[in-house]
Amino acid sequence: MKAQDVAIDVSQVRNLPLFRQMEPAALARLMARATPRRVAQGGLVFEQGAEAVAFYLLLHGRLKVTQVTPDGQQVMVRVVHPGDLFGFARALARPDYPGTARAAVESIVVGWPMADWDAVVENNPRLAINAMQTIGQRLDEAHTRLREMSTQEVERRVAHAVLRLAEKAGRIEAAGTRIDFPITRQDIAEMTGTTLHTVSRLLSSWESQGLVEGGRQKLTVVDAEGLARIADPED
Amino acid sequence: MKAQDVAIDVSQVRNLPLFRQMEPAALARLMARATPRRVAQGGLVFEQGAEAVAFYLLLHGRLKVTQVTPDGQQVMVRVVHPGDLFGFARALARPDYPGTARAAVESIVVGWPMADWDAVVENNPRLAINAMQTIGQRLDEAHTRLREMSTQEVERRVAHAVLRLAEKAGRIEAAGTRIDFPITRQDIAEMTGTTLHTVSRLLSSWESQGLVEGGRQKLTVVDAEGLARIADPED
DNA sequence: CCCCTTGTTTGCGTTTTCGCAAAGTGCAGG
DNA sequence: CCTGCACTTTGCGAAAACGCAAACAAGGGG
Numbered sequence: 167m168k169a170q171d172v173a174i175d176v177s178q179v180r181n182l183p184l185f186r187q188m189e190p191a192a193l194a195r196l197m198a199r200a201t202p203r204r205v206a207q208g209g210l211v212f213e214q215g216a217e218a219v220a221f222y223l224l225l226h227g228r229l230k231v232t233q234v235t236p237d238g239q240q241v242m243v244r245v246v247h248p249g250d251l252f253g254f255a256r257a258l259a260r261p262d263y264p265g266t267a268r269a270a271v272e273s274i275v276v277g278w279p280m281a282d283w284d285a286v287v288e289n290n291p292r293l294a295i296n297a298m299q300t301i302g303q304r305l306d307e308a309h310t311r312l313r314e315m316s317t318q319e320v321e322r323r324v325a326h327a328v329l330r331l332a333e334k335a336g337r338i339e340a341a342g343t344r345i346d347f348p349i350t351r352q353d354i355a356e357m358t359g360t361t362l363h364t365v366s367r368l369l370s371s372w373e374s375q376g377l378v379e380g381g382r383q384k385l386t387v388v389d390a391e392g393l394a395r396i397a398d399p400e401d
Numbered sequence: 402m403k404a405q406d407v408a409i410d411v412s413q414v415r416n417l418p419l420f421r422q423m424e425p426a427a428l429a430r431l432m433a434r435a436t437p438r439r440v441a442q443g444g445l446v447f448e449q450g451a452e453a454v455a456f457y458l459l460l461h462g463r464l465k466v467t468q469v470t471p472d473g474q475q476v477m478v479r480v481v482h483p484g485d486l487f488g489f490a491r492a493l494a495r496p497d498y499p500g501t502a503r504a505a506v507e508s509i510v511v512g513w514p515m516a517d518w519d520a521v522v523e524n525n526p527r528l529a530i531n532a533m534q535t536i537g538q539r540l541d542e543a544h545t546r547l548r549e550m551s552t553q554e555v556e557r558r559v560a561h562a563v564l565r566l567a568e569k570a571g572r573i574e575a576a577g578t579r580i581d582f583p584i585t586r587q588d589i590a591e592m593t594g595t596t597l598h599t600v601s602r603l604l605s606s607w608e609s610q611g612l613v614e615g616g617r618q619k620l621t622v623v624d625a626e627g628l629a630r631i632a633d634p635e636d
Numbered sequence: 637c638c639c640c641t642t643g644t645t646t647g648c649g650t651t652t653t654c655g656c657a658a659a660g661t662g663c664a665g666g
Numbered sequence: 667c668c669t670g671c672a673c674t675t676t677g678c679g680a681a682a683a684c685g686c687a688a689a690c691a692a693g694g695g696g
Contacts, residue, residue, distance in 0.1 A: 554683090555683070598685080598686095599682095599683060599684075602683095618692095
């Protein structure tokens with residue numbers, strides 16, 4: 167895939183939190199070194215265990231980042247949304263990618279050579295702070311999920327996961343908020359640490375209560391308040 | 402508690418990974434702004450929800466960082482070991498501390514005003530990279546725990562947690578490797594997302610198998626290989 | 637030195653969730 | 667239009683872990 171395949175829309179990038187308060191000149195210099203790349207649905211940006219040769223920014227589309235455990239079980243680490251930085255293994259002092267990034271829909275990413283990372287960070291203090299906040303938020307999310315996994319039963323965890331997806335990747339439709347990329351019950355199970363079967367049972371039950379509408383690789387939140395009550399039954 | 406209470410041993414700090422490759426002058430300048438503080442056993446460095454006024458480095462001792470969920474359950478986020486940076490809420494773009502840091506044993510911390518964070522990061526690119534790696538490793542650890550929580554049954558999770566503690570905070574003794582600070586079954590339960598009762602049962606069972614030796618707020622790993630076999634039953 | 641608080645052990649019934657199995661069903665490609 | 671794969675649903679028995687309850691230490695404070 168060649169750089170020419172896609173043009174980088176700098177104006178689109180300028181407004182990302184990651185580049186906030188960066189000097190236009192520095193940003194332009196940075197973008198000049200970037201390589202855009204189109205990834206077909208189901209295609210890989212990088213694979214778990216591969217040498218981390220580049221870090222990326224998702225411009226358009228949606229990625230699922232998964233890890234496979236030594237004993238063969240799969241876990242979904244996170245969903246990458248447009249504007250997110252990902253694959254920054256260097257920042258974790260790792261030589262390889264800890265997970266696999268797969269395009270849930272046709273996506274456009276821009277990549278930089280991983281060797282640039284340190285220099286980029288050293289020469290762009292403002293970017294360094296922003297990148298740190300990005301990683302910090304990632305850490306915060308991980309802690310949130312850990313807290314949920316530690317203290318909440320499966321139903322609440324799944325409700326939280328679905329609500330988060332709707333918020334981050336929802337598209338308003340007549341019936342409600344539709345998750346804007348193909349997602350399977352298996353995916354949701356891998357996000358919440360449960361099984362395909364349990365997720366299916368829950369969604370069926372919710373559907374009969376009019377909270378959601380399901381379908382093959384589809385999910386629409388019909389009654390977000392109702393779901394939120396399941397997720398957080400205080401009141 | 403006054404700064405005079407404790408003297409900062411700069412030579413001790415110089416070798417920390419966090420300050421690696423930093424210019425001595427910059428390090429000296431940094432340490433000049435630091436406030437050392439002694440924390441008694443059971444004392445708090447900061448409390449969940451409080452305004453994040455400072456970030457810290459643990460020089461000596463051991464801290465437990467916990468969070469309380471809205472419905473009152475407690476989770477142990479992590480154990481802070483000497484040399485660890487903690488309480489860097491600013492890096493997460495948070496105005497408050499997400500957890501409570503309590504001294505498991507008498508500890509010595511040094512703190513910097515949180516307002517210094519951005520300047521420190523901007524003016525010390527080398528430190529910025531190191532700090533990012535620190536946060537990155539924290540993220541890695543969180544993902545490891547998430548993976549464990551998602552895919553492993555309780556016994557394996559507890560075994561992993563105990564082995565990690567022994568590695569990070571173990572002191573060699575005649576009987577084996579002793580966890581070097583007071584730790585309760587409840588603590589271990591909060592680290593692994595289970596209950597006090599289940600942990601107690603497991604440790605009892607392991608003790609009868611000669612893998613560990615327990616006691617009130619005490620834990621000694623007698624047979625690390627045996628425990629590792631429980632943690633990772635491949636082979 | 638004793639008492640009381642805090643932590644630990646253990647039994648038992650109950651609940652949640654899993655795991656297996658088998659039967660539907662939507663959709664893409666031929 | 668047909669066919670097959672991938673995804674989904676659902677039932678049922680089994681297992682893991684929880685939650686309650688109650689008894690039992692250990693060690694610090696009076």
